[in-house]
Amino acid sequence: MDLHKLYHVHDFHSRNFLDTYFSSKPDTPFSHETLMYPMEKFHNAFSTGDIKGEVLIDISLGPIIHHLYSAQEYFRDIILLKPTDHCIIEVKKWINSRTGAFDWSHASTFVTEMAGKSDQCEEKEIGLRSAITHVVKYDPNQENVTAPIELPQADCLVLWGVLDVISKDLDDFVGNFRRFSKLLKPGRCLMYYGALNGSFFVVGGERFHIVKYNESNLRSILSDEGYVIRHLEVSQRIIESDLIDFDSVLFCTAYKEQKI
Template sequence: MNRRLSLLPSLPIYLLFHLLRKIPTLHQSGIFTSPAPRLPSTLEKTTFLESKKPDVYQTNFEPTSYLEYFKLDQDPMAKEVLHFLLKHYNATFKPGGLKGKLLIDIGSGPTIYQLLSACETFEEIVASDYTDKNRQELEKWLKKELGAFDWSPVVKYVCELEGHRDRWAEKEERLRKAVRQVLKCDILKERPLEPAVLPPADCLISSLCLEAACPTLGACRDALHHIKTLLRPRGHLVLSGTFGSSFYMVGDKWFPTLPLEEKFLLEALQEIGFTIEKLEKAPRAAETLLDNRSDYTGMFFLVARRGD
């Protein structure tokens, strides 16, 4: 066996996985002088994704490490992703846009960025997440507890988009007042918020959740159907995330993700009765391509209406 290849088993799994994806390029460059090893088949990749269990998140996901992605003034990837998402949230919930009584956020994580525009046009917001630690971290900010993440740079940016940067403290208080509950959520279940019972929402938001929570495309279709049941007829789904991502890092922990593609996503939504009203896309910025915390190829922001 080539001595270089014999070293691979000692590498951390996420580096091994990333390196295997690059083998054809390395082989062409002459780094490997023997034939390149066989890459995993589609079936093997599917089996790998199916082996992912949600409880990995309960055990290994650290919200304080994840929040490093949201330091707007310090992290190029945060700047790229947040600027894209926040601009489209602002456009979606500005005066004349979506509004109503109840908005449910599916898979909130420990974050609030996705709610900063919506709190201006919805009376009540219910946040939700799978892991206990994420819900606790979110509650820490809502209750102004010591050690809560500082969202003020992100809040100020949203206020600037809205034309009144100096009112960021007011927006924080408005959001705290609007969020009525933080619930357990599992989109892989038929009743994602069980045992909680809520009236049908006027709007659902879900950001960076589907690709992380769903192990297969079939599970993703099912998850979209599950969350649809939380939405009233003619209500809106605001969905955002990444295309093409197979993994992301939280601190030193590696998490596999489902590589979503535009064609699949649109067809899956249309099959269960949604009408697509808006789809915005952006390729990954060149300056973040060397950031090996994730391999996403682009971002999307989608607004759909339930048709029945």
């Protein structure tokens, strides 16, 4: 029986989480899986110009924002959904440039270098801060996850590691996905990033649950829920560490089929 804590129920220290998995320190063990690889994939996907619109809704693990640097040019409003007050406070510190906010400058530097505009890091930071128009609390157990707030349906829905940690098993994964999927307009794009064949991750010495699923599981779920996959790729884990258990990460873009 899995006795690990659940992210959205038991919460974790958001700054500890960022310092452990997203730091600029050279010895950060997961810089490929948490920083470089996903940022490159999101950057490449947005740079095609095919994924754009008015509203992007992002539901990601913890108070992360770095994968959205490349989105700000293609969406007027970016709305972040978070399940805990602690996480909301942490991300708002960064949005409002408060003292003690987590420093994401290593991420903005990487993005601007990829775009060949390494002198525009500050502009990237300012641009994303202004593009994030709302940070909303959600409850994955409600049919309308942001009730009583009714959000506009999005032109792009980003799910970054969140289904992995709020879902107790695959049936729960499908139910959570279904509720999140209601936030996306038919015909528009889902961007998905997650860890395959995982079981736990550690924050502050405490183990948190990761649901175990593989590429085939995800392909089947997306197909069953009315999505057409446009791009999917898997990257094998590079670094070994006792802090987290998974074997690879997956990036995917898929389109929600139009209702006939």
